[in-house]
Amino acid sequence: MTEGAVRRPRVGVMGGTFDPIHHGHLVAASEVQQSFDLDEVIFVPTGQPWMKEAVSSAERRYEMTVIATASNPRFSVSRVDIERGGPTFTIDTLRDIRRDRSDAELFFISGADAVAQILDWKDVTELWELAHFVAVSRPGHPLSIRGLPEQRVSSLEVPALSISSTDCRQRVGRGFPVWYLVPDGVVQYISKHHLYRGPAIGDRA
Numbered sequence: 001m002t003e004g005a006v007r008r009p010r011v012g013v014m015g016g017t018f019d020p021i022h023h024g025h026l027v028a029a030s031e032v033q034q035s036f037d038l039d040e041v042i043f044v045p046t047g048q049p050w051m052k053e054a055v056s057s058a059e060r061r062y063e064m065t066v067i068a069t070a071s072n073p074r075f076s077v078s079r080v081d082i083e084r085g086g087p088t089f090t091i092d093t094l095r096d097i098r099r100d101r102s103d104a105e106l107f108f109i110s111g112a113d114a115v116a117q118i119l120d121w122k123d124v125t126e127l128w129e130l131a132h133f134v135a136v137s138r139p140g141h142p143l144s145i146r147g148l149p150e151q152r153v154s155s156l157e158v159p160a161l162s163i164s165s166t167d168c169r170q171r172v173g174r175g176f177p178v179w180y181l182v183p184d185g186v187v188q189y190i191s192k193h194h195l196y197r198g199p200a201i202g203d204r205a
Protein backbone atom coordinates (compact mmCIF):
# COMPACT_ATOMS: atom_id res chain seq x y z
CA MET A 1 0.00 0.00 0.00
CA THR A 2 1.41 3.44 -0.91
CA GLU A 3 1.95 5.92 1.89
CA GLY A 4 -1.24 7.76 2.77
CA ALA A 5 -3.49 5.29 0.93
CA VAL A 6 -6.51 4.31 2.99
CA ARG A 7 -6.99 0.57 3.41
CA ARG A 8 -10.54 -0.51 2.59
CA PRO A 9 -12.12 -2.78 5.21
CA ARG A 10 -11.90 -6.41 4.13
CA VAL A 11 -15.10 -8.25 4.97
CA GLY A 12 -15.74 -11.99 4.65
CA VAL A 13 -19.25 -13.24 3.96
CA MET A 14 -20.04 -16.86 4.82
CA GLY A 15 -23.47 -17.92 3.58
CA GLY A 16 -25.00 -21.21 4.63
CA THR A 17 -28.10 -23.04 5.68
CA PHE A 18 -26.43 -23.70 9.06
CA ASP A 19 -28.93 -26.40 10.06
CA PRO A 20 -27.08 -26.64 12.43
CA ILE A 21 -23.88 -24.58 12.24
CA HIS A 22 -20.88 -26.82 13.05
CA HIS A 23 -17.12 -26.59 13.60
CA GLY A 24 -16.43 -27.17 9.88
CA HIS A 25 -18.09 -23.82 9.14
CA LEU A 26 -16.30 -22.04 11.97
CA VAL A 27 -12.83 -23.36 11.12
CA ALA A 28 -13.32 -22.45 7.44
CA ALA A 29 -14.30 -18.88 8.35
CA SER A 30 -11.47 -18.51 10.84
CA GLU A 31 -8.85 -19.79 8.39
CA VAL A 32 -10.03 -17.47 5.61
CA GLN A 33 -10.13 -14.55 8.05
CA GLN A 34 -6.48 -15.16 8.96
CA SER A 35 -5.17 -15.97 5.46
CA PHE A 36 -6.92 -13.09 3.70
CA ASP A 37 -6.36 -10.58 6.51
CA LEU A 38 -10.10 -9.97 6.90
CA ASP A 39 -11.30 -7.45 9.45
CA GLU A 40 -14.47 -9.41 10.04
CA VAL A 41 -16.56 -12.30 8.80
CA ILE A 42 -20.32 -11.97 8.51
CA PHE A 43 -22.25 -15.23 8.68
CA VAL A 44 -25.46 -15.10 6.65
CA PRO A 45 -28.00 -17.86 7.31
CA THR A 46 -30.14 -18.48 4.23
CA GLY A 47 -33.81 -17.51 4.34
CA GLN A 48 -35.03 -20.28 2.12
CA PRO A 49 -32.19 -22.16 0.39
CA TRP A 50 -33.23 -22.97 -3.17
CA MET A 51 -30.87 -25.88 -3.89
CA LYS A 52 -31.67 -27.75 -0.66
CA GLU A 53 -34.43 -27.77 1.93
CA ALA A 54 -33.85 -26.64 5.49
CA VAL A 55 -35.24 -28.80 8.31
CA SER A 56 -35.37 -26.00 10.90
CA SER A 57 -36.94 -22.58 10.62
CA ALA A 58 -34.81 -19.61 9.64
CA GLU A 59 -35.14 -18.19 13.17
CA ARG A 60 -33.80 -21.38 14.79
CA ARG A 61 -30.87 -21.47 12.35
CA TYR A 62 -30.20 -17.78 12.91
CA GLU A 63 -30.17 -18.22 16.70
CA MET A 64 -27.78 -21.17 16.51
CA THR A 65 -25.48 -19.12 14.28
CA VAL A 66 -25.51 -16.23 16.78
CA ILE A 67 -24.69 -18.60 19.65
CA ALA A 68 -21.87 -20.28 17.70
CA THR A 69 -20.17 -17.03 16.67
CA ALA A 70 -20.72 -14.96 19.84
CA SER A 71 -17.28 -15.58 21.35
CA ASN A 72 -15.31 -14.34 18.32
CA PRO A 73 -15.10 -10.53 18.16
CA ARG A 74 -14.46 -10.70 14.38
CA PHE A 75 -17.58 -12.77 13.68
CA SER A 76 -21.10 -11.41 13.31
CA VAL A 77 -24.41 -12.62 11.87
CA SER A 78 -26.62 -10.88 9.32
CA ARG A 79 -30.36 -11.31 8.83
CA VAL A 80 -30.41 -9.97 5.26
CA ASP A 81 -31.34 -13.30 3.65
CA ILE A 82 -34.02 -14.03 6.27
CA GLU A 83 -35.65 -10.60 6.07
CA ARG A 84 -35.70 -10.47 2.26
CA GLY A 85 -37.99 -13.50 2.15
CA GLY A 86 -38.34 -15.94 -0.73
CA PRO A 87 -35.56 -18.17 -2.03
CA THR A 88 -32.04 -17.03 -1.17
CA PHE A 89 -29.64 -16.16 -3.98
CA THR A 90 -26.09 -15.04 -3.27
CA ILE A 91 -26.42 -12.21 -5.77
CA ASP A 92 -29.02 -10.63 -3.44
CA THR A 93 -26.96 -11.40 -0.31
CA LEU A 94 -23.95 -9.59 -1.75
CA ARG A 95 -26.00 -6.66 -3.06
CA ASP A 96 -27.55 -6.18 0.39
CA ILE A 97 -24.23 -6.44 2.24
CA ARG A 98 -22.61 -4.07 -0.25
CA ARG A 99 -25.42 -1.55 0.26
CA ASP A 100 -24.68 -1.52 4.00
CA ARG A 101 -20.89 -1.69 3.61
CA SER A 102 -20.17 0.31 0.46
CA ASP A 103 -16.59 1.00 1.59
CA ALA A 104 -15.68 -2.68 2.01
CA GLU A 105 -13.97 -5.24 -0.18
CA LEU A 106 -16.08 -8.41 0.07
CA PHE A 107 -14.83 -12.02 0.16
CA PHE A 108 -17.48 -14.74 -0.20
CA ILE A 109 -16.45 -17.98 1.53
CA SER A 110 -17.65 -21.32 0.13
CA GLY A 111 -16.78 -24.96 0.65
CA ALA A 112 -15.57 -27.17 -2.22
CA ASP A 113 -19.03 -28.73 -2.67
CA ALA A 114 -20.75 -25.36 -3.04
CA VAL A 115 -18.09 -24.03 -5.41
CA ALA A 116 -18.53 -27.02 -7.69
CA GLN A 117 -22.07 -25.77 -8.40
CA ILE A 118 -21.35 -22.07 -8.58
CA LEU A 119 -21.73 -21.76 -12.36
CA ASP A 120 -25.40 -22.71 -11.87
CA TRP A 121 -25.98 -19.93 -9.35
CA LYS A 122 -28.22 -17.02 -10.26
CA ASP A 123 -26.55 -14.13 -12.17
CA VAL A 124 -23.14 -15.74 -11.86
CA THR A 125 -21.36 -13.21 -14.09
CA GLU A 126 -22.40 -10.35 -11.87
CA LEU A 127 -21.34 -12.29 -8.77
CA TRP A 128 -17.66 -11.94 -9.71
CA GLU A 129 -18.03 -8.14 -9.70
CA LEU A 130 -19.46 -7.98 -6.20
CA ALA A 131 -16.96 -10.10 -4.28
CA HIS A 132 -13.80 -12.13 -4.42
CA PHE A 133 -14.67 -15.81 -3.92
CA VAL A 134 -12.65 -18.06 -1.61
CA ALA A 135 -13.17 -21.79 -2.07
CA VAL A 136 -12.11 -23.86 0.94
CA SER A 137 -11.27 -27.55 1.02
CA ARG A 138 -13.78 -29.98 2.46
CA PRO A 139 -13.29 -33.73 3.06
CA GLY A 140 -15.05 -35.82 0.42
CA HIS A 141 -15.20 -33.02 -2.14
CA PRO A 142 -12.41 -32.32 -4.64
CA LEU A 143 -11.40 -28.67 -4.47
CA SER A 144 -11.29 -27.26 -7.99
CA ILE A 145 -11.66 -23.73 -9.26
CA ARG A 146 -10.93 -24.63 -12.88
CA GLY A 147 -13.19 -22.78 -15.30
CA LEU A 148 -13.81 -19.94 -12.81
CA PRO A 149 -12.31 -16.45 -13.34
CA GLU A 150 -8.74 -16.56 -11.98
CA GLN A 151 -8.66 -13.00 -10.71
CA ARG A 152 -11.91 -13.39 -8.80
CA VAL A 153 -11.59 -16.83 -7.20
CA SER A 154 -8.95 -18.26 -4.83
CA SER A 155 -8.71 -21.61 -3.14
CA LEU A 156 -7.50 -22.37 0.36
CA GLU A 157 -6.69 -25.64 2.12
CA VAL A 158 -8.18 -25.59 5.62
CA PRO A 159 -7.84 -28.20 8.39
CA ALA A 160 -9.99 -31.13 7.34
CA LEU A 161 -13.09 -31.54 9.48
CA SER A 162 -15.33 -34.26 8.19
CA ILE A 163 -18.49 -32.77 9.65
CA SER A 164 -21.75 -31.98 7.87
CA SER A 165 -25.03 -30.58 9.12
CA THR A 166 -26.78 -33.64 7.65
CA ASP A 167 -24.62 -35.93 9.78
CA CYS A 168 -25.23 -33.79 12.89
CA ARG A 169 -29.01 -33.95 12.35
CA GLN A 170 -28.92 -37.68 11.79
CA ARG A 171 -26.82 -38.23 14.91
CA VAL A 172 -29.30 -36.27 17.02
CA GLY A 173 -32.18 -38.20 15.46
CA ARG A 174 -30.51 -41.50 16.36
CA GLY A 175 -29.64 -40.39 19.89
CA PHE A 176 -25.89 -40.02 19.26
CA PRO A 177 -24.00 -37.04 20.74
CA VAL A 178 -22.98 -34.00 18.72
CA TRP A 179 -20.66 -32.71 21.44
CA TYR A 180 -17.44 -31.34 19.87
CA LEU A 181 -18.94 -31.42 16.37
CA VAL A 182 -20.91 -28.26 17.07
CA PRO A 183 -20.20 -25.57 19.72
CA ASP A 184 -21.42 -26.42 23.23
CA GLY A 185 -24.11 -23.72 23.17
CA VAL A 186 -25.50 -25.22 19.97
CA VAL A 187 -25.64 -28.70 21.54
CA GLN A 188 -27.69 -27.19 24.36
CA TYR A 189 -29.90 -25.21 21.98
CA ILE A 190 -30.67 -28.34 19.93
CA SER A 191 -31.60 -30.21 23.09
CA LYS A 192 -33.66 -27.36 24.60
CA HIS A 193 -35.72 -26.93 21.42
CA HIS A 194 -35.95 -30.65 20.60
CA LEU A 195 -34.53 -30.10 17.12
CA TYR A 196 -33.94 -32.95 14.65
CA ARG A 197 -35.98 -35.45 16.63
CA GLY A 198 -38.88 -35.73 14.19
CA PRO A 199 -39.91 -38.85 12.27
CA ALA A 200 -37.39 -38.06 9.51
CA ILE A 201 -34.58 -38.37 12.13
CA GLY A 202 -32.79 -35.35 10.84
CA ASP A 203 -33.00 -36.11 7.14
CA ARG A 204 -34.52 -33.60 4.81
CA ALA A 205 -38.06 -34.38 3.84
Ligand SMILES: Nc1ncnc2c1ncn2[C@@H]1O[C@H](COP(=O)(O)OP(=O)(O)OP(=O)(O)O)[C@@H](O)[C@H]1O
Nearest residue numbers: 016017018024028110111114138161163164165166
Ligand atom coordinates in the same frame (compact mmCIF):
# COMPACT_ATOMS: atom_id res chain seq x y z
N1 LIG B 1 -16.76 -29.45 7.04
C1 LIG B 1 -16.68 -28.40 6.21
N2 LIG B 1 -15.48 -27.95 5.76
C2 LIG B 1 -15.42 -26.90 4.90
N3 LIG B 1 -16.51 -26.20 4.43
C3 LIG B 1 -17.71 -26.59 4.85
C4 LIG B 1 -17.87 -27.70 5.76
N4 LIG B 1 -19.19 -27.87 6.00
C5 LIG B 1 -19.83 -26.93 5.27
N5 LIG B 1 -18.96 -26.16 4.58
C6 LIG B 1 -19.30 -25.04 3.69
O1 LIG B 1 -20.07 -24.11 4.44
C7 LIG B 1 -21.09 -23.52 3.63
C8 LIG B 1 -22.46 -23.70 4.25
O2 LIG B 1 -22.70 -25.08 4.37
P1 LIG B 1 -24.08 -25.69 4.87
O3 LIG B 1 -24.69 -24.79 5.90
O4 LIG B 1 -24.90 -26.08 3.73
O5 LIG B 1 -23.54 -26.99 5.68
P2 LIG B 1 -23.51 -28.51 5.25
O6 LIG B 1 -22.77 -29.22 6.32
O7 LIG B 1 -23.00 -28.63 3.85
O8 LIG B 1 -25.06 -28.84 5.31
P3 LIG B 1 -25.92 -30.11 4.84
O9 LIG B 1 -25.25 -31.35 5.32
O10 LIG B 1 -27.23 -29.85 5.50
O11 LIG B 1 -26.00 -30.06 3.33
C9 LIG B 1 -20.96 -24.18 2.25
O12 LIG B 1 -20.17 -23.33 1.43
C10 LIG B 1 -20.22 -25.47 2.56
O13 LIG B 1 -19.48 -25.91 1.45
Ligand SMILES: O=C(O)c1ccc[n+]([C@@H]2O[C@H](COP(=O)([O-])O)[C@@H](O)[C@H]2O)c1
Nearest residue numbers: 015016017049051088089090091121122
Ligand atom coordinates in the same frame (compact mmCIF):
# COMPACT_ATOMS: atom_id res chain seq x y z
O1 LIG C 1 -27.19 -17.83 -5.67
C1 LIG C 1 -27.46 -19.00 -5.91
O2 LIG C 1 -28.00 -19.35 -6.97
C2 LIG C 1 -27.07 -20.05 -4.88
C3 LIG C 1 -27.31 -21.41 -5.06
C4 LIG C 1 -26.95 -22.32 -4.06
C5 LIG C 1 -26.33 -21.87 -2.90
N1 LIG C 1 -26.10 -20.54 -2.76
C6 LIG C 1 -25.48 -20.02 -1.51
O3 LIG C 1 -24.38 -20.78 -1.09
C7 LIG C 1 -24.31 -20.76 0.33
C8 LIG C 1 -24.25 -22.19 0.83
O4 LIG C 1 -25.48 -22.78 0.50
P1 LIG C 1 -25.96 -24.19 1.08
O5 LIG C 1 -27.26 -24.42 0.34
O6 LIG C 1 -24.86 -25.16 0.71
O7 LIG C 1 -26.13 -24.02 2.54
C9 LIG C 1 -25.55 -20.01 0.81
O8 LIG C 1 -25.19 -18.68 1.09
C10 LIG C 1 -26.48 -20.07 -0.37
O9 LIG C 1 -27.38 -18.98 -0.47
C11 LIG C 1 -26.44 -19.65 -3.70
